[in-house]
Amino acid sequence: xxxxxxxxxxxxxxxxxxxxxxxxxxxxxxxxxxxxxxxxxxxxxxxxxxxxxxxxxxxxxxxxxxxxxxxxxxxxxxxxxxxxxxxxxxxxxxxxxxxxxxxxxxxxxxxxxxxxxxxxxxxxxxxxx
Numbered sequence: 275x276x277x278x279x280x281x282x283x284x285x286x287x288x289x290x291x292x293x294x295x296x297x298x299x300x301x302x303x304x305x306x307x308x309x310x311x312x313x314x315x316x317x318x319x320x321x322x323x324x325x326x327x328x329x330x331x332x333x334x335x336x337x338x339x340x341x342x343x344x345x346x347x348x349x350x351x352x353x354x355x356x357x358x359x360x361x362x363x364x365x366x367x368x369x370x371x372x373x374x375x376x377x378x379x380x381x382x383x384x385x386x387x388x389x390x391x392x393x394x395x396x397x398x399x400x401x402x403x
Contacts, residue, residue: 285316315381319365322379325343 297382301309334340339348343365347358353370366387368375377383 277303282319284312285319288312288316308322311381317334318378318381318384321385322368322375325368325375325378328361329369331364347384 298306298309326341331340331343331346335342340346342362344355344358344362347353347361348355351358353361368378374383378385
């Protein structure tokens, strides 16, 4: 499985587990670690998808077809105005640095490392987290 499709597959597996009533109580330490790694990759993929939607909203707003992306985040995602602003800035950063978006989508970096007001991003490695 390619690294690009792995988070989508893991998302499906985690969603299936959640629907089936996932319980962490029976996991050993290695399984907990594996679950956290999968969650990180899925979260990165979701953040990348969210940035794509935000970029689309920015484009629609520029053409008078939508509210500003931050307003849509606040209204539709239930986030605070401050968090909506961070998501909008993250989307712009990922547009300017496509390699960050790629690394975010595969879970190599977290969204905190791709936001302008976050600590400076570091090169992704398998031992980053």
